[in-house]
Amino acid sequence: MAAVTASALTAQLRKLREETISQGPQKIEPNRKDATTIGVSDEDEQALSEMLQTLASQQNRKQSELLAQIDRALARLEREPDMVGLCEECEEEIDERRLTLRPYVTLCAECQAAHDPKRGHTRKSLTDYK
Numbered sequence: 001m002a003a004v005t006a007s008a009l010t011a012q013l014r015k016l017r018e019e020t021i022s023q024g025p026q027k028i029e030p031n032r033k034d035a036t037t038i039g040v041s042d043e044d045e046q047a048l049s050e051m052l053q054t055l056a057s058q059q060n061r062k063q064s065e066l067l068a069q070i071d072r073a074l075a076r077l078e079r080e081p082d083m084v085g086l087c088e089e090c091e092e093e094i095d096e097r098r099l100t101l102r103p104y105v106t107l108c109a110e111c112q113a114a115h116d117p118k119r120g121h122t123r124k125s126l127t128d129y130k
């Protein structure tokens with residue numbers, strides 16, 4: 001019995017989506033002058049500015065990946081509302097705590113691990129030794 005309903009999960013996803021969007025893309029401010037850059041050489045400042053830009057773009061990428069996942073989950077809910085809370089691959093129930101934490105997941109922990117190349121490999125070799 002899935003305790004999660006399609007409408008509840010959709011509402012949760014929409015909220016998360018709005019929150020993610022409202023955080024907006026990280027502003028990249030090259031060569032900003034503030035407490036962190038006072039007293040550092042131009043070279044250090046350049047390095048710091050590059051680091052900040054890298055961090056910002058990493059964060060932006062994570063954010064757009066998350067949004068893509070949310071959209072995908074929302075589309076799936078609309079397409080197959082009966083499949084709410086069920087794994088896209090094995091159709092087993094996804095752990096409820098997992099869904100509460102990440103309402104955008106569409107795979108159970110096991111299938112997800114199989115998709116994760118590193119962990120999937122570990123699982124495979126563990127089975128091989130049995």
Ligand SMILES: [Zn+2]
Pocket residue numbers: 087088089090091092107108109110111112
């Ligand atoms: Zn599964």
